[in-house]
Amino acid sequence: MKRLIYVSFNPGRENWDKADKLLAEIGVTKFEHEISVTGIYSFTLEKGDIRIDKLINGLKKQNLGKPSLREERVYTKKEIDSAELLHLFITTYCGDGYNVYGTEFDKSNICTKCGSSGEVQKSDLIINKTEMGKKSIAITYNFEIVILDKLADILKENELTGYKLRPVRHYTDKMRNEPKLFQLVPTNTLPPTIPPTKIKKSDAYCSKCNKNGLYFDSELYYSRKDLKKICDFNNTYEYLGEKLTRGISHPRVIISQKAYQVLKQNKIKKMGVEPVNIVD
Numbered sequence: 001m002k003r004l005i006y007v008s009f010n011p012g013r014e015n016w017d018k019a020d021k022l023l024a025e026i027g028v029t030k031f032e033h034e035i036s037v038t039g040i041y042s043f044t045l046e047k048g049d050i051r052i053d054k055l056i057n058g059l060k061k062q063n064l065g066k067p068s069l070r071e072e073r074v075y076t077k078k079e080i081d082s083a084e085l086l087h088l089f090i091t092t093y094c095g096d097g098y099n100v101y102g103t104e105f106d107k108s109n110i111c112t113k114c115g116s117s118g119e120v121q122k123s124d125l126i127i128n129k130t131e132m133g134k135k136s137i138a139i140t141y142n143f144e145i146v147i148l149d150k151l152a153d154i155l156k157e158n159e160l161t162g163y164k165l166r167p168v169r170h171y172t173d174k175m176r177n178e179p180k181l182f183q184l185v186p187t188n189t190l191p192p193t194i195p196p197t198k199i200k201k202s203d204a205y206c207s208k209c210n211k212n213g214l215y216f217d218s219e220l221y222y223s224r225k226d227l228k229k230i231c232d233f234n235n236t237y238e239y240l241g242e243k244l245t246r247g248i249s250h251p252r253v254i255i256s257q258k259a260y261q262v263l264k265q266n267k268i269k270k271m272g273v274e275p276v277n278i279v280d
């Protein structure tokens, strides 16, 4: 696993010469500069590369602001193919979900302290199907997973476990049948993660329900002895994110190596996975 740092900064149009010179001085030769759109400079370095500190100091010295640094973990094929469980990231969207188009949620068990967590989806999911385009899988802005009937058939043929399918409806009377979409809802919940899993709390964190305002900030770790039941699709015990007008906190999805291989062999793109650590 490599830790890469995506570096970006915007020195302002009048300082492009200075920025070019600084990058040349510290030895960053490959970078992107989106001149026409935003003026942002960006490049990627490995974590710990001395040039990152040099850039921060150089920009500070010349009053060119602070760079934004985003860390991403990158895995080899071998690391991914040998992991028993994988944290799934679907990276393409099909527009709004949650209650934006009238999907009904049962609010009778919402948290009495934060009023944010505890909503349970009651009706079929309603989206704008045109936003699905030709995608086989996508998530709504509220992280509901939507799949095409063809992919639903593939999951069934491969006898994958741990999920149910719910119909997805278009928000108007048009497109009643086509394309045929389903919401994939994992039905098995894993036990809580264990240290050293890092879970960050935002200002919206609620100590009563522990289901609002949490964010994973590391790889995930599980204790082997806690993992009583593992399916091909699983929800984390933890709810991540927080209630916003167009979304609520939700579990993350953990898939088996088998589910990953099925998705990969069927050329499901626009998804990423990260190996999950299981500690004996």
Ligand SMILES: [Zn+2]
Pocket: 111, 112, 113, 114, 115, 116, 117, 206, 207, 208, 209, 210, 211, 212
């Ligand atoms: Zn709460």
